[in-house]
Amino acid sequence: MSPPKRILLLTNSEHGQASSYTVTPVDPAFSPAVTACVHAKARFCILAPNTIKDFSMPFQPWTTPLTLNRLNRFPPPGVRHLVANLPELEFPRLRVPPHLVPCGPMVRPAPAVSAVDPDLAAWLARGPTVYINTSTLHQTTEWDALEIARALRALFDHQARAQATAERYSDNQMEEEEKKKKVKAKDDDKSRSREKVVGEDLQKGSRIHGVLEEEIDADRVRIVPWLHPEPSAILAEPNVICSVHHGGANSFLEAVSAGVPHILLDIGRWANRRMLPLNSARELAPALIEMVLSKEHSQVMRRRAGELARVCGRDAGGRVVAARTIMEQI
Numbered sequence: 304m305s306p307p308k309r310i311l312l313l314t315n316s317e318h319g320q321a322s323s324y325t326v327t328p329v330d331p332a333f334s335p336a337v338t339a340c341v342h343a344k345a346r347f348c349i350l351a352p353n354t355i356k357d358f359s360m361p362f363q364p365w366t367t368p369l370t371l372n373r374l375n376r377f378p379p380p381g382v383r384h385l386v387a388n389l390p391e392l393e394f395p396r397l398r399v400p401p402h403l404v405p406c407g408p409m410v411r412p413a414p415a416v417s418a419v420d421p422d423l424a425a426w427l428a429r430g431p432t433v434y435i436n437t438s439t440l441h442q443t444t445e446w447d448a449l450e451i452a453r454a455l456r457a458l459f460d461h462q463a464r465a466q467a468t469a470e471r472y473s474d475n476q477m478e479e480e481e482k483k484k485k486v487k488a489k490d491d492d493k494s495r496s497r498e499k500v501v502g503e504d505l506q507k508g509s510r511i512h513g514v515l516e517e518e519i520d521a522d523r524v525r526i527v528p529w530l531h532p533e534p535s536a537i538l539a540e541p542n543v544i545c546s547v548h549h550g551g552a553n554s555f556l557e558a559v560s561a562g563v564p565h566i567l568l569d570i571g572r573w574a575n576r577r578m579l580p581l582n583s584a585r586e587l588a589p590a591l592i593e594m595v596l597s598k599e600h601s602q603v604m605r606r607r608a609g610e611l612a613r614v615c616g617r618d619a620g621g622r623v624v625a626a627r628t629i630m631e632q633i
Contacts, residue, residue: 326632328385331358341379348629349384352552355393355405358384362400378402383632385625387556391614404628407614407621408556413533416540420531426522427540433458433595434537435547436530437568438554445510451547452514453584458591459518538563544605545594547587560620562612564604566590 328350329336340347351358361377378384383402387409390399399405417424435451437443507516511526518524530537534554538546538561546565548554558565568587593600618624 326629328629331384346381346632348382348632349378350625350629351384352387352409352556354388354552355386355390355397355399355403358386358403359397359400362398364398383628385628387552387621387625389614389621391611392559404625406624406628407617408560409622409625410535410557410560410620411533411622413536416532416536419533419536423530423532423537424540426525427537427542430542431544431595432540432542433545433547433591434543434563436534436554438549438551448511449514450584451587452511454587454591455518455524456514457584457588458595459515459523461588461592462596535561544601545591547591556615559608559611560615562605562609564594564601564608566594 325346327336327340327345327347329340329347331337331349331351331353337347337349339345383404385404385406387406389405389407390397415424416427433455437447512519515524519526535557537543538557543561543563546554546558546563547568548558548565550567555565566587594604595601615621
């Protein structure tokens with residue numbers, strides 16, 4: 304009788320005797336695991352949340368700086384890279400090397416919002432919603448939070464055909480504020496990190512609350528430190544029409560899989576190109592207005608987002624494609 308098939312997943316927090324397992328999927332960021340598998344002559348594959356671009360640059364007709372270690376760029380013969388992306392989501396005309404397997408977004412199943420947070424589900428059911436999530440690790444400063452709040456203020460004002468909040472300030476005054484913020488960020492980055500938004504900054508009487516006081520009091524805007532439902536579950540809600548995020552792999556792939564148009568901050572529609580790495584109401588507000596309120600543009604974006612979501616759902620989705628590919632190696 305043949306032994307049972309076994310799989311050991313090595314991530315940054317788990318260790319094991321790779322040589323005793325039939326196949327070992329390895330996180331590419333966990334370099335010691337990749338090195339151990341090579342030296343132990345273990346059968347392994349790379350299971351990566353990265354894009355095709357990250358692993359295929361050495362195989363392109365142009366040159367570019369490389370950040371991955373050599374074993375990830377040039378794996379031993381027979382080692383396959385399973386990436387959570389597809390050519391349709393990538394830069395055009397990328398050469399895909401034969402050891403690379405574009406599986407598509409590997410989004411794990413998640414309970415519906417109504418099963419985890421009925422109150423939030425009821426709130427989302429009230430109408431079209433913009434979902435802003437600046438990631439788990441990002442420390443939002445008061446400056447950044449104020450710029451997001453001012454952009455939302457402009458969105459609400461534009462919707463009401465009123466004067467946008469951004470126009471309450473003279474162009475010169477706003478230019479001066481932006482220059483000061485950028486200088487402050489460059490000169491004292493550590494200080495910025497300590498100035499993250501805390502609960503007191505969001506309470507009644509705070510600057511952020513003052514910008515959105517009417518909408519917060521009317522429960523049109525909710526600012527919370529943590530959401531218990533999975534982001535993918537929130538994005539799956541039919542009323543979520545736009546996602547604003549920092550451009551990380553999970554945030555990007557979850558939005559694409561859900562068919563939700565998105566706006567990028569921090570890494571980047573790119574809504575802080577001039578003020579990177581800071582947020583800017585002058586850049587974010589027009590992007591929000593175009594994405595949410597411009598009928599022609601928003602319809603095109605939603606249609607295109609829906610097309611990409613269907614592409615991501617082919618063959619039951621990236622996590623199933625990756626699982627099948629791993630099992631084929633056993």
